[in-house]
Amino acid sequence: ENVTVELKNAGKSISFNTDISGKYSFSNLPLNSDYSIVPFKDDDPRNGISTIDLVLIQKHVLGTELLKSPYNMIAADADKSNDITVLDILELRKLILGVYDKLPNTSSWRFMPINYQFSDPSHPWTFPDQIDIAHLSKDEMTNDFVGIKVGDVNGTVTPHKLLGTEFRQGGSPLKFSILDASLKAGEETTLHFTSTDFANIEGFQFTMNFADLKLMDIIPGKLNINQANFGLRRMNQGLITASWNDSKGITANQDEVLFSLKVKALKDIVLSKQLSINSKLTIAEAYENNVVKNVALTFGNKSSNYSFKLDQNTPNPFVSSTLINYELPFDMKALLKVTDVTGKLIKEYSLDGSKGIHQLIIAKSDIKATGVLYYTLESDHFSETKKMILIE
Numbered sequence: 001e002n003v004t005v006e007l008k009n010a011g012k013s014i015s016f017n018t019d020i021s022g023k024y025s026f027s028n029l030p031l032n033s034d035y036s037i038v039p040f041k042d043d044d045p046r047n048g049i050s051t052i053d054l055v056l057i058q059k060h061v062l063g064t065e066l067l068k069s070p071y072n073m074i075a076a077d078a079d080k081s082n083d084i085t086v087l088d089i090l091e092l093r094k095l096i097l098g099v100y101d102k103l104p105n106t107s108s109w110r111f112m113p114i115n116y117q118f119s120d121p122s123h124p125w126t127f128p129d130q131i132d133i134a135h136l137s138k139d140e141m142t143n144d145f146v147g148i149k150v151g152d153v154n155g156t157v158t159p160h161k162l163l164g165t166e167f168r169q170g171g172s173p174l175k176f177s178i179l180d181a182s183l184k185a186g187e188e189t190t191l192h193f194t195s196t197d198f199a200n201i202e203g204f205q206f207t208m209n210f211a212d213l214k215l216m217d218i219i220p221g222k223l224n225i226n227q228a229n230f231g232l233r234r235m236n237q238g239l240i241t242a243s244w245n246d247s248k249g250i251t252a253n254q255d256e257v258l259f260s261l262k263v264k265a266l267k268d269i270v271l272s273k274q275l276s277i278n279s280k281l282t283i284a285e286a287y288e289n290n291v292v293k294n295v296a297l298t299f300g301n302k303s304s305n306y307s308f309k310l311d312q313n314t315p316n317p318f319v320s321s322t323l324i325n326y327e328l329p330f331d332m333k334a335l336l337k338v339t340d341v342t343g344k345l346i347k348e349y350s351l352d353g354s355k356g357i358h359q360l361i362i363a364k365s366d367i368k369a370t371g372v373l374y375y376t377l378e379s380d381h382f383s384e385t386k387k388m389i390l391i392e
Contacts, residue, residue: 001160002043003109003147008036020160022147031136038130039145042107046095048149048157051203051243052287054089054096056153058247061086065247070124071146072153080106082125089245090228092151096205097231097241098281106150114144172197173294174204174286176258179307180272180299183265188216190308190382191261191271192329198252203245204286206295209276211238214264221257221380223250234281241282249289255330255355272299308382313362313375317389321363326377330355334379338362341372353379364390 003018007026010033016024029035057076059065061084067073078088078095094100102108112127131143149157178191215235218227223244231241252258277284277297284295309327316322328334331354338347346369352358367373367390376385 003039003041003111006038006040008038009033022160029136033136035133035136036130037133037143039111039147040107041109041111041147042102045100045102045108045151047108048152048155049092049096050156050283050285051093051096051205051245052285052292053151053153054092054243054245055202055247055287057084057089057092058086058245060084061089062247067153070118070121071148073122073124074110074127074148075150075153077125078103078106078151093228093243094231095151096243096282097229098233099231103150108150110148110150111145112148114146115142116146173296174198174201174288175296175298176277177298177300178271178275180270182270183268185265185267188262188264190219191263191275192221192257192308193259193261194254194257194330195252196254198250198258200249200251200288202247202249202287202289203243204295205241205243205282206277206284207239207241207279207281208297209238209274209278209280210235210240211274212266212269213274214266215240215261216264217262219260219262219380221259222252223258225259231282239281243282245287257330308377308379308384310377310384310386312386313388317391319364319391321361322388322390324360324362324375325357326351326360327357328353328355328379332379334377336360337376337378338367339374339376340369341374346373351377 001018001020001022003022004015005018005024006013006015014026016026018024056067060067060076067076073084076084076088078091081087091103095103111129113131116127118124118127133140147159149159174195175197176193176195178193181189183189215232218225218230220226224246225244229242229244234240275297277295286293286295307327307329311325313322313324324336334351334353336349336351337345339345347366349360351360370390370392373388373390374385375388376383
């Protein structure tokens with residue numbers, strides 16, 4: 001539907017928009033002339049594209065599960081480079097996240113004559129995109145085309161109104177969880193995303209309401225996530241988007257942080273009243289063993305969970321020894337580093353990294369310095385520094 005079909009003849013052209021069933025026609029054409037029929041369609045670039053397509057393209061790139069037809073391979077070539085690479089995944093992710101309004105190097109649809117035979121289906125790039133008719137002498141009623149939606153390798157595109165919208169979500173939703181908190185304007189905190197049902201997940205995507213917050217940093221956890229997995233174009237409108245995939249399928253227990261977002265409150269807020277997952281820009285869905293699931297966000301109570309916390313040492317100042325309490329929300333590797341005012345490392349402690357509240361005693365004999373010192377609790381997900389004073 002709504003494909004612009006252009007008929008070219010001797011430097012002139014006329015066009016026709018296909019009807020709801022994809023039909024087109026040109027009548028009363030002069031005979032014994034040469035014609036070229038060229039279809040074109042470049043609307044709704046995200047139609048049929050989701051992160052599950054990135055999963056399938058990644059499997060093809062890695063060689064673990066090849067795309068099954070030359071049409072799928074052409075659809076996967078999002079940068080129109082006549083090859084399928086990680087760059088195609090990066091381009092499509094930008095489209096899914098809303099970073100792109102359209103793909104920069106190709107129209108949203110590509111077309112080829114329906115009777116075209118691939119000489120090498122594993123390298124289908126040199127296909128014709130038009131039909132040429134020499135010396136028109138009769139009615140031509142079989143000049144049909146195959147339309148390929150760029151980016152849609154699993155065939156979920158809606159090419160016309162007759163198909164409607166396919167609802168594909170099933171099973172229990174994938175639930176992310178973070179700790180709820182009240183934040184004052186200007187206060188920063190780190191949101192640690194966990195899940196009780198993250199099993200064999202190959203990918204997810206969603207839109208998140210993000211009003212009155214500023215995203216300061218994106219921190220990977222169990223998942224290899226970075227800024228490329230988030231769309232921040234609409235953050236000033238209170239919305240961010242996310243897309244992540246891993247073709248191997250990742251399983252995490254409920255104590256493992258999947259990823260973390262460091263945020264700053266722009267006004268006094270309660271997180272549970274500001275943050276929610278929805279499909280306003282990028283449809284919220286996750287993929288588990290070819291099952292498409294919904295995605296939700298839940299909030300835990302801090303009183304029933306541990307968090308990242310570094311307390312002030314006591315006593316402070318100290319003469320012979322001092323005690324530092326710290327708290328970890330899950331099992332992890334953690335260090336405590338003592339430095340002087342210039343940042344020079346004086347002492348490093350490998351900490352008990354089990355979930356819960358712990359104590360560390362620092363003895364004067366461990367510290368080859370006096371005066372103002374700094375101690376820093378460090379892990380992959382957290383870093384905090386406080387000041388202490390060691391006197392003679």
